[in-house]
Amino acid sequence: MSHRNDALRAARLRAGWRTVEAAAAALQAHGQRLLDDAHFTVAPRTWRRWEGRQEQRGWPPEETAQVLHDALGRWPEDLGFPTPAGWIRPERQYEDQVERRTFITVTAAALVPGPVEPQHVDPALIDYFQSQLEGHYRADMFLGPHDxxxxxxEQYRLIDKLVRSARGETRRGLLRVGAAYAALVGWLYQDAGDLGAASFWRGVTQEIAVRSRDPHLIxxxxxxxxQVRTDLGDGHGVIDLCEAALDDSDHLVPKVRIMAMQQQAHGASLTGDRPTVDRLIDTxxxxxxxxxxxxxxxNACRRTPGYLxxxxATCYGRLGLAHEAGLLWSQILDAVPSTARRDRGVYLARQATAAAAGREPDQALEIARSAAxxxxxxxxxxxxxxxxxLERAMRPWQDAVVGRDLAEILAPVTEGA
Known part of the structure; x- marks a missing residue:
């Protein structure tokens, strides 16, 4: 079992500091500029200790922690240092405030305080909102989530406001389309990496679906x-939810059954069950x-070439079936249109990971260039x-030229994240 500080070592290599001596000199120069202190020093033996056994690393002085963060973009606890009792990241209070503001923004869009002013709601609005959905789905492929x-x-917020005045079938129709909008917002937050907001909007989706009384939407x-449980790595949770969705499968439209089965296959892959993965996807x-x-x-199963x-291929990658996954990704990518930028990038990254797992690092590097x-x-x-x-799968080659090239390629992605 390795006792090296791999996190600090990887950050050093990403910064272009190939040796401990170069790292110590670079950090010392950076600290002297940042702190305006010509006496700030970092010795090579100190850095060597930081990359050594955990019990020997200690915790850097406060000024050194700030310099490490400024130079490498990470605080010491993210660089493999054992965190001392009472340490609070200097920006943590600010992060808490940002997270609170984000939560308020997310919930404000879904929870409109009432009562609202009654208004006439024309049934034609249902078709209007439905027609907008397909455009949003296409824009997501082109733009990604943030825009x-x-x-x-905001459109969901308007739908929620109209639902409060609508009656009868008009109200039911708006609830159905509102559930679709909430689901899309949840997906956008999930793609943006905010699983808390994604889970909140998935809950809104379920509430509106139940209110609509539509079994397909439920x-x-x-x-x-x-889907959120899949991103959380909770295979059994995924399976539970998909089995519940399929409880009355004979009365569900085929599209919903397909969605539930393929998602259940993801749950099976997280629990290491390949036969169930193949059975569900084949069915x-x-x-x-x-x-x-x-x-x-x-309608992803209609829009996405080779959807199943x-x-x-994604499940095979999780199961460690590198060769099988690689062959599938090659076939899939041949059919993906250039307009589906984000999806193409995800598939390329998964193909590169399969190549790395199959011990083909040069191929993984070439694929990663496009994905990055x-x-x-x-x-x-x-x-x-x-x-x-992919970066984790390429660790066996992190000291080789191919590993250093990958670190350079991925640096803009890391900085952007």
Whole structure:
């Protein structure tokens, strides 16, 4: 078992400091400039101790911690140092304030205080909001999440306001379309890396779906919740939610059944169950030709080329089946349109990880070049996390030229994240 401080070592290499001596000299020079103190020093033996056994590292003095953060973008506890009792990151209070403001913003878009002024609600508004959904789905593929969250959440806010005045079937129709909008906002937050906000909006989706009394939407909302559990690595939670969605599967449209089965396959991959992964995806594949509903939501299986094989390849990657996953990603990427930038980037990152797991680091590096560019462009945290997974898979080569080149390629993604 290695006792090296791999986190600090990786940060050093990303900064271009190839040796301990170079790192100590660079940090010392950085600290002297930052603190305006010519006496600030970092000796090579000190850095060597930092990268050594945990019990020998100690905790750097406060000024040194600030210099490390300024130079490497991380506080000592993120660089492998054992955190002392009572240490509070200097920016933590600010982060708490930002998180609080973000939470207030997220909830304000979903929870409009009432009562609201009654107004006439024309049934044609249902078609209006439904027609906007497809455009939002396409824009998400082109732009990524950040530029859409505000627009879509504001439209949900308007729908929620109209629901309070609408009656009868108009109200039911607005509830149905409102659930679709809430689901999209949840997905956008999930793609942006904010699982707390994503989970909140998935809960809103489920509430609105239940109020609509639409069994297809209720099952869809459970699959939405399962997506968050997948990102949290909770395989059993994913399976529970998808099994609940499929409890009355004979009465669900094929599209919803496909969505629940493929998500359940992700849960099975998280629990190491390959036979169940293949069984679920094969069963879902047998339903694809029956998808013929006109529901405006949940149409990824129609829009995404090779939709179910994408899920299979992703599951194979989790299961450590590098060769099988790599072959599938090669076939899938041949069919992905250039306009689907974010999705293409995610698939490339997963293909690169499969190459690394198959001990083909040079191939992984070449694939990563394209994926990193898309990550910077779209600002997708989901894609950035896939590249972080690739970085971990490439650790056996971190001291080789290919490892240093990868660190350089991924540096803009790390800085952006």
């Amino acid at each position: 859409l969250i505000g627009t879509v959440s 099952a869809y909302s459970l699959v939405n919740q399962a 879902a594949n047998g339903l694809i030709h029956r998808v013929d509903d006109d529901l405006p939501w949940g 094989e994408v899920q299979r 560019g898309i990550a910077v462009e779209t600002r997708s945290v989901r894609l950035a996390r896939e590249l972080a997974t």
